[in-house]
Amino acid sequence: MIVWDGIIIGGGLAGLVAGITAAERGKQVMLVAEGIGSLSFTSGVIDFGDFNALRDRQDHPFSHISEDQALQSVSKWQELCPFYTGSWAKGQPILTPLGEIRPAGYVPYSLSAQPLEAAREIVLIAPQGLKDFFPGLFASNLALNFPQAIVTIKPLQVDRFAQHYSLGKSILPSDYAKYWASVEGTDYLREFLMGIIGELAGMKEGLVLVFPGLSASFEPLLRDLLKSLTVSIVEPTIFPPSPVGMNLYQFLRKKFKDLGGEFLTNGKVEAAVIEEGYCPSISLQSHGKTLELKAKSFVLATGGIFGGGIQVGPRTIREGIFDCPLFIPEQWTSDGFLGPQPYTQTGIEVDAELHPLRSDGEIYLHNVYVCGRMLAHWDPWTDHCGGGVALTTGHRAGTMI
Amino acid sequence: MNGKSEGAVYRAEKLDACIKCSACTAECPVARINPLFPGPKAAGPDAERLRLEGIYFDAKALALCSNCKTCEITCPSSVNITELIMEARRKAILSGANKKSKRYRLRALVLGRAEYLGILGTVLAPVTNFVLRKKAVRVLMEKAIGIGRNAPLPDYHRRFALNTHTDAKTKQVVYFPGCYSAYNDAVTARAVVKVLEHNGFSVLTPSFHCCGVPLQSNDQFSQAEANALYNLRLLVPYLEQGIPVVASCPSCTLSLKQEYPHYGGPGAELIAARTYDLFEFLWHLYENGELRLGFRPSSQIVAYHAPCHLKAQSIGTPVVRLLRLIPGLQVKDLDSGCCGLSGSYGFKEENYALGMEIGKPLFGKIKSGLEKADFSEVITECGTCNIQIAHGSRAKVQHPVWYFMKAYGLA
């Protein structure tokens, strides 16, 4: 049986970054993914929160990452995805799906809401039937947040979706996005946007268009189109499933495959062989057969509780593949739903090289590296460092293979 | 717990796993372009909770599912979405539930509009020439009726069919050629046999019927089951001796692995574990040091399309691994989604235009790749993907086995 240099378990941001990093280093790697991972829920936003404060927090995943390493991961990311924008020193504003503003770290450039700060006229494009998008509420929030600008709503209809409109069926943002990325879609969009710019010719200086569900950053056709325009276009983040997140997933998966990595879909790793602190092989069920996969090292990036890597039952909590020891808080929940929740700290404690640790602090498995949401002692939603932990630890794990 | 109860618990657990994230619907190639299809989430796990309550969907809305299983590959929670949809459809068809529901008259989900059928034909204007469409439908007719019934098998088939006596001295393998290979591309089936023989196997080929996938697309669920049981009966003696079954068409392979075990009957318990995709099988040989190597080098760059039904098998892409053993040969994974045909879905007259629209991103990628000379040929294991891609992109499409024929000096 061939022995892979590394097998990455989990196809979210951390796993993909680990896979790409290893493949770039000439390693023979396989990535096993159960499904699309968590990227479809985010809009490709990569946050680092208050990096130095989090780094100082004992056991926080950032405590294993130096600022230099984090910066390396970031520049690695920008090399991988040159269409990302952001700066280490300063956050930048982006729009939420409800049209409010929030600070963010690194985002696909079309998501940056910076142009709105100087806008005098904001036109909100409202594609008809776009699911989970409320133009009235969105515009009213824009007006609140950018009082210097006049906000108007410009409805948009596309022949391609005429049937949807007449049947009253809503259209997923990803369906619109896929249309915009096609040749016909881009042509249609060009004409539509030129029309608006023509109408508002006098306002050109301060005109900014807000366009939900565009996902312009990933598609060369759209990128070229936007570059050719004289006005700025800002995309808000999108209620899931987000086309930007899905495009990012596809982009990274393709990158991984192009580098020679093998991507195994529909694979749920269920067991691992463990011998004296090492794991020689893992196995998954493939329709009645057990598929055994050997590797020199493994990356565990199965997404924690949300991703299914940590299985929580009414009585038991366990990591499902290697049975890694877990940090489990004594108290499970607290009052305010969106406030700090103890259960979110559940995860695997690691050393500086991301090896899983036993409760006595010794290494549990010497050839397994843990990254992303599988790590203990953090909560992406209150620490505001979701993508940042995945990116830095995924990158780190990829260099360990 | 007995088997029946374990099955019920398993189904309940799968249904419960859905977190309503809609990733499946966002990736569904059919829902993207056809507003009449409610999408995998709505027709699968959402509707299943209602079906348990005695509220059913119109089977016509369910029939819009192409059974490509993209939803299952996408689902981050391992929900058996397509299985739920196909099972509901099967029950609806078999029980005639369209006419007599438990509590309510049935309507199509999202759009139980009365004009439903009228719209269907005009969702997208047919784009391509009528002749090809006729030809495609003819292939379907062949698959669905010709093979489904007792059509005579071609010569080469019978030749191997005679060779059904096991011989303990040589390594043996049963080859399930599938309708496409058997009827439309017999030379490829012969190539598969040659490659297996080249590796020291004697190849057994009983006279199988169609695996059943195209029958299901045509709502012929009882016929599909009858075919499965027939094929299983043929396979039992080999399965019991531990002889592996190899198929070169991923749809057939998936059906043998995933659906046959549910039909019960002799052999049903063994079939999944003994069935291999051709390249999955060859890769096993390679890992065990049993694959003949000494490949002749090649300087080609080929683009690979992974069929949906291969992705659903949880085996990765063994053909890519194997092709990379051929010195000099470069393989590029197209990674551009479903071709739009999905077994025989795109062959159905009413789905033809939909299928072509679904495959557009893939065709576009191939066309521009060929223009830019990024690659010179396209390969895919699935016979029907092959037809669809060739039709949609005008590219030359081959089964990857031909590259091994060349590399072995057999072609």
Added chain:
Amino acid sequence: MIEYHAEVIIIGGGATGVGLLRDLSMRGVNALLLEQGDLAHGTSSRFHGLLHSGARYAVKDSLSAAECSQENSILKRIAPSCIVNCGGWFVQMAEDDPAYTEKWVQKCAEASISVREISLQEAYTQEPLLRQDALRVFEVPDAAVDGFKLVWANAHSATVYGGVYKSYHQVDNLVREGNRITGVSGRLLKTGEPFTATSPMLVNAAGAWAPKLASSVGVTLDVVADKGTLLAFNHRLFQRVINRLRPPGDGDIFVPHESITVFGTTSGLVDSPSDNAPAVADVQRLMNLGEGLLPEIERFRVIRAFAGVRPLYQETQSDTVLAEKGREVSRGFALLDHEEQGIEGFVSIVGGKFTTYRLMAERTADLVTRKLGKLVPCRTAEETILPVLSSALKELAEKVLPCGAVSKMLERVGADAENILRKIESDPAKGQMLCECEMVSLAEVERAVSDEDVHFLSDIRRKTRLGMGTCQGAFCGYRALPLLRREKDKYAPFRDELQGFLDQRWKGIRPVLWGAQLRETELTRGIYGGLLHFGERANCPTDRGK
């Protein structure tokens, strides 16, 4: 100051109060109902949704059993759209006393409750998830009833007969003149505006809140508050009500309820009727008990826990000792005329069960009308509560709505169906499903929002089942909010409302935070905490600094 006047004031908008409003209105009595929150927000929606056949009480309380049996058939007749006549089984397991079974069969016969024994093989075929070492299985006419729907149906029907109900009207004081209660005073919960209401007759139908109300005029009611915790499972695990065949106890009933299964209950006395937060210990106890009927219970998804506070009436003071155990207290009801304590114009109806709400209303209305000198007979047992919808309307629904939504919507909205359907017909986009788990359309939510007594997302939830399904409001709460907060108000304050809604759902999810529901919860926190940036912002500097 808002002033109301009526012949009879009813306090409490649960099943009994609303049932009484309908009964009195049908008898031509001018009645006004005051409810502190939304109708059916209390115990009437916080129970297992079981329409008792009476079999559960057959051995212990034959009177209750007979009442249940009678009301069971009446309600199936007058409120078919609120009831799913799924039937029920009593299952005797190996560890259950066979002597009890014999006695139970005999007592059911005495109470005219039809009982049919089912073969074990048939039982396992029909309910494959049932524990497969049962000894005997019996079928009884149990059914599932929707508390929300039935209360709302009664309220609508009462309105047709001139009855008036006012929700979010909290009564603070009873007005007493000499020995007579002449009215009440209180305030509107939304605005704080004060109101008074006068009437010659006041009925205390406040359920678990009844003792507090009565004590304000020095009347002691022997009612204890008994909290029952229940679990809601993600889908129908059983097709019928499943009871354990042994003396009634905790955790012995599963009720398939629309698309979910409700399992309960526990029993424990609490100090306040507002104490309806499900506790972790009760949930764990239920999970243990549930294995007795559903052995793989841990493998099924619990979407939430909830608790209701039952007002249990104890006839004599000496029962207080027994009341320590909750279960031992009578499930019967009592109609108390406080004239006996020297207070005129004041009646309390206490105790009872959801199944007997109509009978309780009837008895109360009999007493009230007698006192008012209006001798009109009760007609609530004869007249169907909801109007039968025309077949043309059903056809329209089938034309404009997805299949799953048709029957669900028609049952929920009753008389409003036509308006909603016409709206969708003229604007198909209104037919979109806001709630994809429970199939609630945009038009239906708009209709609910247009009601003057709908102020919160929770009000929409109670009227439409929005947010009651798998996602527990993560997706549909977001979708419904812009409809609730209209354009003219600049949609404010939508953040607080949405966060409040989530916090309130959290109460029910917290004690069952494992498995798929935990993953769902993480998705919800990702959406609201991450994407929408609600909640904690401390670690989110706009300027990272160096």
